[in-house]
Amino acid sequence: MILTIPIFGLHYDMIMVLDRINNWFNLSKQYFFTYSNGFFNLSYLSNSPSLIVESCSKMPFMKRDREKQMLHADTPFVKGEFYYVELEEGLWIFLSDMYYKNNVSYKPVYDSFLPADYYFISINNIENKLNDNTYEINNFKIENNSISFSKPASDFINCHFKNSTENMYILYFSEDWANKNILKSSTTSTAFKNLLKDNKKQFLNYSYNNTDFKTLINRLISSFKDAGRPDIFELKKLSYEYFSLFFDSLEKEENYNSNEITHKNRIIIQKIEHYLMNNLYAKFPGIDFLSKKYKISPTRLKQNFKLLFGTPIFKYFQKHKMELALLYVKKEDLKIKDISAKLGYENVSKFSKAFESCHNKLPSEFRK
Incomplete structure (x- = not known):
């Protein structure tokens, strides 16, 4: 019996060491890229909005402006910028404006020793230029507008195609913030409350045509970009309008479960x-x-x-x-x-x- 104690202890220590090594290999993905299925595959640390910002700011070719709360990217893959603001504890808002120089897919990675408890809602706008050499106006743009929702630590992939310009307006909110501000609110839609409680639905994506979203986007851009630094008070008001519009859109849509797709x-x-x-x-x-x-x-x-x-x-x-x-x-x-x-x-x-x-x-x- 005396000999079994250190053996079990050694076994436990070895498991912890292996877990930490595996976690290190997983986290190291954010500093490298691979190529498969026609895409350059990039990763970023995604446990929380603050870690996303810190992870991205340490990447090569990235510049950070702390005053404007902005990261500027000019890499072989993308060129653009994204703004980030912590509106209150557990609630963040991002604006990403990127031009893709190559086909790129993003994959979130997670530090298994840190919590990963943030949901996100994203309004997505993609522009692709259509070349028409038979007509003098050869830069027609086709827009795809959609809304995405993801639960914490959902392992989803974002694919972006060469020569596309993509804007994303993202709300991140923690489980604790959701419990205090959404699930207990009488004004939150039943569809959204059910969505948060449904363990089978991890990721949603659907198109939208609501002009109210476009109005919201214009106001978000103004609040982020027109001043020397983001207008936090205005952004906080807009974030609640954002939630309201999302609730309304979810009530009108079928609950497409994009997470069913491999x-x-x-x-x-x-x-x-x-x-x-x-x-x-x-x-x-x-x-x-x-x-x-x-x-x-x-x-x-x-x-x-x-x-x-x-x-x-x-x-x-x-x-x-x-x-x-x-x-x-x-x-x-x-x-x-x-x-x-x-x-x-x-x-x-x-x-x-x-x-x-x-x-x-x-x-x-x-x-x-």
Whole structure:
């Protein structure tokens, strides 16, 4: 019996040492990058907003302005800046404004010896330029607007494509802050309270068209950028409006559970979405073509696309195609039949029908 005590003690000490070594290897990922699936894979320490800021500020090519509460990045991968403000204990707000020089995916890593208890809600805006060499205005922009929600320590991947400009407006709030300010509030939506309590739902993403979000974004930009340093009082007011808008949007949406999609399939679906957005001048390529090109079954493609983007794949493609069509229609020096042909339609009648279905007006009615 005397001999077993130090053996068990040694066994326990060895486990602790191995845990610390494994944790060190995990944390070291934030200082390196890998390449797979067509993306440069970058990591960042993500236990809390303060650790995100500290982790990113130590990376090469990063500059920190403590007065403006801003980090500026100019790396081989991205160029841009993000602002950060701690509004109160347990509540932070970020503004990220980045241009991607290469395909990049971000993966959070966690220090297992520190708590990881922050939720986040993000309003996402992505702009992709469409080149049209047959027309003098060759910088049309197609915007994708979405909302994301993640629970603490959710192991999700963000993929970003070369030549895209992306803005994110992120609220981070701790579990303790949520318990004190959200779960006990009578004004918090039932849908959101249920979401926090549902252990099966870890990550949500869905599109939005609410103009109130765009108004909020403009006010957030002003509060972050127009002064020498962020307007904390105004940002605190805006953060509560942010929560309210998110609650309302969640009540209106189906609860898409994007967490059901594997990491591999999430990247595939994002590649498919990117392919579609860069081929809006062509006809919809078809489910069979896309499933063969990206090596995913037709059924899984359709299911996962709707889970990730909140709408069926053809409807998503058609919506953005008609947004592009509207840009052309507003240029009155182009004939409707020429726009129809440019966007891959066999005749004006089919184009006009698709346009009316999306915009509730015929193309000709926009010019009256």
